[in-house]
Amino acid sequence: xxxxFERIIETILTMSGAVTTIVILLIVIFxxxxxxxxxxxxxxxxxxxxxxxxDNSAERxxxxxxxxxxxxxxxxxEVLGGSDxxxxxxRFDEIFSRYSDEELGEDYEFMPDKLGEVIRETxxxxxxIPTQYxxxxxxxxxxxxxxxxxxxxxxxxKEWIPTATPAHQFGVLPLIMGTLWVSLFAILIALPLGxxxxxxxxxxxxxxxxxxxxxxxxxxxGIPSVVYGFFGLVVLVPLIxxxxxxxVGETGFAGSLVLAIMALPTIITVAEDAMQNTPRAMxxxxxxxxxxxxxxxxxxxxxxxxxxISAAVVLGxxxxxxxxxxxxxxxxxxxxxxxxxxxxxxxxxxxIAAELGEAPAGGTHYQALFLLGCILxxxxxxxxxxxxxxxxxxxxx
Amino acid sequence: MIEAKDINFYYGDFHALKNISMKMDKHTVTAFIGPSxxxxxxxxxxxxRMNDLIDDTRLEGQCLIDGQNIYDKSVDxxxxxxxxxxxxxxxxxxxxxxxENVAYGLRVDGVRDKQLIRNKVEESLQAAALWxxxxxxxxxxxxxxxxxxxxxxxxARALAISPDIILMDEPASALDPIxxxxxxxxxxxxxKDYTIVIVTHNMQQAARxxxxxGFFMLGNLVEYNDTKKIxxxxxxxxxxxxxxxxxx
Amino acid sequence: xxxxxxxxxIAFTIFRLLGIIVVGILFWILGFIIxxxxxxxxxxxxTTSPTDGMTAGGIFPAIVGTxxxxxxxxxxxxxxxxxSAIYTSEYAGNGKIVRFIRVMTxxxxxxxxxxxxxxxxxxxxxxxxxxxxxxxxxLTLGLLTLPLVIRTTEEALKAIPDSFxxxxxxxxxxxxxxxxxxxxxxxxxxxxxxxxxxxxRISGETAPILFTVAxxxxxxxxxxxxDQVMAxxxxxxxxxxxxxxxxxxxxxxxGTALVLILIVLVMNLxxxxxxxxxxxxxx
Numbered sequence: 001x002x003x004x005f006e007r008i009i010e011t012i013l014t015m016s017g018a019v020t021t022i023v024i025l026l027i028v029i030f031x032x033x034x035x036x037x038x039x040x041x042x043x044x045x046x047x048x049x050x051x052x053x054x055d056n057s058a059e060r061x062x063x064x065x066x067x068x069x070x071x072x073x074x075x076x077x078e079v080l081g082g083s084d085x086x087x088x089x090x091r092f093d094e095i096f097s098r099y100s101d102e103e104l105g106e107d108y109e110f111m112p113d114k115l116g117e118v119i120r121e122t123x124x125x126x127x128x129i130p131t132q133y134x135x136x137x138x139x140x141x142x143x144x145x146x147x148x149x150x151x152x153x154x155x156x157x158k159e160w161i162p163t164a165t166p167a168h169q170f171g172v173l174p175l176i177m178g179t180l181w182v183s184l185f186a187i188l189i190a191l192p193l194g195x196x197x198x199x200x201x202x203x204x205x206x207x208x209x210x211x212x213x214x215x216x217x218x219x220x221x222g223i224p225s226v227v228y229g230f231f232g233l234v235v236l237v238p239l240i241x242x243x244x245x246x247x248v249g250e251t252g253f254a255g256s257l258v259l260a261i262m263a264l265p266t267i268i269t270v271a272e273d274a275m276q277n278t279p280r281a282m283x284x285x286x287x288x289x290x291x292x293x294x295x296x297x298x299x300x301x302x303x304x305x306x307x308x309i310s311a312a313v314v315l316g317x318x319x320x321x322x323x324x325x326x327x328x329x330x331x332x333x334x335x336x337x338x339x340x341x342x343x344x345x346x347x348x349x350x351x352i353a354a355e356l357g358e359a360p361a362g363g364t365h366y367q368a369l370f371l372l373g374c375i376l377x378x379x380x381x382x383x384x385x386x387x388x389x390x391x392x393x394x395x396x397x
Numbered sequence: 398m399i400e401a402k403d404i405n406f407y408y409g410d411f412h413a414l415k416n417i418s419m420k421m422d423k424h425t426v427t428a429f430i431g432p433s434x435x436x437x438x439x440x441x442x443x444x445x446r447m448n449d450l451i452d453d454t455r456l457e458g459q460c461l462i463d464g465q466n467i468y469d470k471s472v473d474x475x476x477x478x479x480x481x482x483x484x485x486x487x488x489x490x491x492x493x494x495x496x497e498n499v500a501y502g503l504r505v506d507g508v509r510d511k512q513l514i515r516n517k518v519e520e521s522l523q524a525a526a527l528w529x530x531x532x533x534x535x536x537x538x539x540x541x542x543x544x545x546x547x548x549x550x551x552x553a554r555a556l557a558i559s560p561d562i563i564l565m566d567e568p569a570s571a572l573d574p575i576x577x578x579x580x581x582x583x584x585x586x587x588x589k590d591y592t593i594v595i596v597t598h599n600m601q602q603a604a605r606x607x608x609x610x611g612f613f614m615l616g617n618l619v620e621y622n623d624t625k626k627i628x629x630x631x632x633x634x635x636x637x638x639x640x641x642x643x644x645x
Numbered sequence: 646x647x648x649x650x651x652x653x654x655i656a657f658t659i660f661r662l663l664g665i666i667v668v669g670i671l672f673w674i675l676g677f678i679i680x681x682x683x684x685x686x687x688x689x690x691x692t693t694s695p696t697d698g699m700t701a702g703g704i705f706p707a708i709v710g711t712x713x714x715x716x717x718x719x720x721x722x723x724x725x726x727x728x729s730a731i732y733t734s735e736y737a738g739n740g741k742i743v744r745f746i747r748v749m750t751x752x753x754x755x756x757x758x759x760x761x762x763x764x765x766x767x768x769x770x771x772x773x774x775x776x777x778x779x780x781x782x783x784l785t786l787g788l789l790t791l792p793l794v795i796r797t798t799e800e801a802l803k804a805i806p807d808s809f810x811x812x813x814x815x816x817x818x819x820x821x822x823x824x825x826x827x828x829x830x831x832x833x834x835x836x837x838x839x840x841x842x843x844x845x846r847i848s849g850e851t852a853p854i855l856f857t858v859a860x861x862x863x864x865x866x867x868x869x870x871x872d873q874v875m876a877x878x879x880x881x882x883x884x885x886x887x888x889x890x891x892x893x894x895x896x897x898x899x900g901t902a903l904v905l906i907l908i909v910l911v912m913n914l915x916x917x918x919x920x921x922x923x924x925x926x927x928x
C-alpha cells in the first residue's frame with residue numbers, strides 16, 4: 001500500500017518536473033506554426049488580384065516593388081525587367097471615375113468586362129482589382145499568378161507597413177535594427193553605472209549602506225515595466241525633447257534610458273555576486289604583495305569576476321531586447337530604419353504589443369506578428385544560452 | 398629587529414592574544430607551533446597588518462619592525478606589506494599567467510621597466526627553486542601547475558617584491574610529502590637573505606627548519622626559545638605535553 | 646607610491662558618485678510618483694469605478710481584476726512549480742535529465758513576457774476557445790511565473806542540510822515521508838518568501854495580459870472565470886497612452902502607478918520580514 005502511494009507521488013513529481021520543457025515545446029509549436037503560416041500567405045491583400053497587359057512580360061513582383069509602383073516611385077517597366085513602357089498603376093476605385101453606375105450595371109454585373117477593357121487599352125497598366133471581378137474574357141489580360149510572401153521579403157524588407165495596399169509591407173529590418181540599437185545603447189549606459197555600483201556595494205560600502213541599498217535595488221527590480229514607461233513618458237521624454245531641442249521626445253534614446261534604468265538592478269546584482277565570490281585568499285594575496293585596495297579590485301577581483309560580469313551584461317541585453325511595455329511607451333514607434341537614436345524607432349516586442357490587438361486572428365498581419373515573436377524567441381534563446389555558457393566557463397587565464 | 402610588545406588582540410569580545418611580547422632576529426627562521434585556534438596565525442598576521450581586513454577587531458600593544466611601530470598612523474600599509482611578504486596556507490595564485498603572478502607585486506608598485514620585471518621574475522623563480530620547471534611555460538596559466546609548484550610560485554611572488562621579512566602561514570599543510578620537503582629546503586636556503594616567520598602545526602617541520610620556536614596555547618605565548626631547547630628540554634609542562642603528543 | 650594612492654582616491658570617489666547617482670535615480674522615480682500620486686489615493690479612489698471616459702472616478706475594477714489574475718495564476722503556478730522543484734532537487738539526482746530540465750527552466754525564465762502574451766493568445770484564447778478571459782490570462786501569467794517559483798523553491802530545498810534527509814531515512818521513513826514531514830516544513834518559510842515575491846511580479850505584468858484578458862474599460866465586476874477584467878498595469882498603460890483627455894487622466898495615472906509600486910513594496914517588505922523572522926528562529 002505504502003509502496004503504491006510512493007510510486008504515485010513519484011510519478012506526479014516526475015510529470016511536474018517536465019512541465020517547463022512542455023511549456024517551451026508548446027510555445028515553440030504555437031509560435032512557429034502561426035508564424036511560418038506567413039510564408040504561405042499571399043503577398044497582396046486577400047481577395048484581390050493584380051492584372052497587367054498581356055504583352056507585358058513582367059513576372060513576379062515583390063511586395064516592395066508593388067508598393068513602389070503604387071507609390072509612383074518606380075515609373076517604368078524596364079526597371080522591373082519588363083519592356084520600356086510607362087507604368088500605369090490602377091486602383092479598383094478608379095473604375096468609378098471612368099464609368100458611370102449605369103455602365104457598370106446595377107449589381108456591377110458589367111464590372112469584369114469594363115475592367116478587361118481598361119486593361120486591354122492600357123499597355124503599361126497594373127490593375128489592383130477584387131478577384132471576384134476578374135474579367136471573364138482573359139484576352140489581352142495577364143493575371144499575375146498568386147505568389148506568397150518569401151523569407152527574403154520578410155527578412156530583407158526595409159519597411160514595416162502592415163496595412164499598406166495592395167501589398168502589405170512586412171520588412172523586419174527596421175524592427176530588428178530598432179531593437180538592437182535601443183538595447184545596445186541601453187547597455188552602454190547601464191554597464192558603467194551598474195559595474196560602478198557593484199564595485200561600490202561589494203568592496204566599499206559599509207554595512208549600513210549595503211543594508212539600505214540592497215533592498216532598494218531589489219525594489220527597483222520589482223517595479224512593473226509600465227511604471228517605468230510611465231515615468232519615462234512624463235519625465236524623461238519632455239526632458240529629452242527640451243534638452244536636445246528635438247521635434248519629439250519619444251525617441252530611441254528615451255527607450256535606451258528607460259531600459260538602462262531597468263537593466264541596472266540585474267547588472268548590479270549579478271556583477272556584485274560575482275565579485276563577492278572572489279575567494280578571500282585572492283584578495284589577501286594581492287594586499288599582502290603591497291597592492292592597495294583599488295589595485296586589488298581592478299587587477300584581481302574584476303578579472304576573477306569577469307565571466308560573472310559578462311554574464312550579467314548578456315542577461316541585461318536579453319532583458320532589454322525582450323522588454324515591451326516601457327519601450328512601447330517612450331520610443332515613438334516609427335517603423336523606419338533609424339539613422340540616429342534621436343528619432344522615433346520601433347522594437348520587435350513593442351510592435352507585437354501595439355499591433356496584435358488590431359490584427360484579425362489567422363490573417364497575414366497576425367501571422368507576421370507571430371513570426372516577429374519567433375525572431376524574438378530565437379534572439380533571446382541565443383542570448384540566454386550564451387550567458388549560461390559564459391558563466392559556466394571555467395575560470396582560467 | 399621584529400619586536401612585539403604587550404600584544405592583546407580581540408575579535409569582538411573574544412580575547413585572542415594575551416599579553417604577548419617577543420623578539421625575532423634578522424636572518425633567522427622562527428616557528429610558531431600550537432594547537433589549532435591558539436592564536437599563532439592571528440599573531441603572524443599582525444606583522445603585515447592582514448588582520449586590518451577583518452571587521453570588529455581590536456589591537457593593544459605595539460608591533461615594531463626595526464624600531465618603528467607598524468601600527469603607527471603615519472605608516473603606509475602597502476609599503477609595509479611590500480617589506481613583509483606573506484605565503485598563505487593554501488596556494489592562492491591569481492587566475493593569470495605564471496609570469497604575471499610573479500610580476501604582480503612589481504606592477505602594483507608602479508614598476509614599468511620591462512627588462513627589470515623580467516629579470517626580477519626570473520631571479521625570484523630561481524630563488525623559489527621553480528625556474529627550471531616553468532621557464533618554458535611562463536605564459537601558461539598558474540592553475541596548470543601542481544599544488545606544490547603553485548605554493549613555490551606564491552613564494553616566488555612574495556620574493557619578487559624584495560621583502561625583508563617573509564611570513565608563512567602553514568605553507569606546506571595542503572601539500573604532499575615530496576612538495577613539503579621541497580618547500581622546507583627552500584625555507585632553509587632563504588634564511589641567509591630573509592627573516593622568516595613560519596606558522597606550522599607540524600612539529601617535525603618546526604624542528605627541521607627553524608632556529609627559534611614559540612609555543613602558543615589559548616592565546617598565550619607559553620614558551621619561546623631556541624628550537625633545540627624547546628624540543629629537547631622544554632621548560633614548561635604544557636610544551637612538554639604538546640610536543641610529546643599528549644594533547645593537541 | 647603617492648600615485649597609486651591618488652588613483653585609488655579618484656577611483657573610489659567615482660564609485661561613490663555612481664552609487665549616489667543610482668540611489669538618486671531610484672529616489673527620483675519613487676519620490677516623483679509618490680509625490681504626484683499620494684494626493685490621489687483615498688478610499689474613494691480605491692473603491693469606485695472609473696467615470697467620465699476614465700477621466701474621473703477610481704480604479705476599483707482594475708484592482709479586483711488584478712486580484713483575480715494573481716489568485717488565478719497562483720493556483721496554477723504555485724503547486725506546479727513547487728512539485729517540479731521537489732522533483733528536480735529531491736528525486737531526479739544529478740544526471741543529464743536534471744541538467745536538461747534546469748536549462749529548460751532557465752530558458753523559460755528568459756523568454757520575454759510579450760511572447761507569453763502571443764502564446765497565451767494562440768493557445769488559450771483562440772485554440773482552446775476561452776476567449777479573452779480570467780482563465781486565459783491566469784494560465785498565461787501562471788506559466789510566466791513558473792520558472793521563478795521553481796527556482797526559489799529549489800533554492801529553499803537545497804538550503805536544507807543533507808543530514809536531515811539521511812537522519813529521517815535512517816529512522817525508516819520513506820522518501821516522500823521525509824520530504825513531506827521534514828524537508829518541506831523546514832523549507833516552508835523560504836518557499837513562501839519566493840511565492841510572495843512572485844506575486845509582486847505577477848501583479849505588474851502587462852504584456853502577457855494585453856491579448857488574453859485585459860479590458861480597456863469594464864466597470865462591472867467579473868461573474869465567472871470566463872469574463873474579461875480590467876487590470877492595474879494595463880489600466881495605467883491605457884490611460885497614459887490612449888485616453889480621451891490625457892491631461893485630465895494624469896492624476897489617475899499617478900495614483901495607479903503608486904498603487905502598483907505599493908503592491909511591490911509591500912510584497913518585498915513582507916518577504917524580507919519573513920526572512921528575518923526565520924533567521925531569528927534559527928538562532
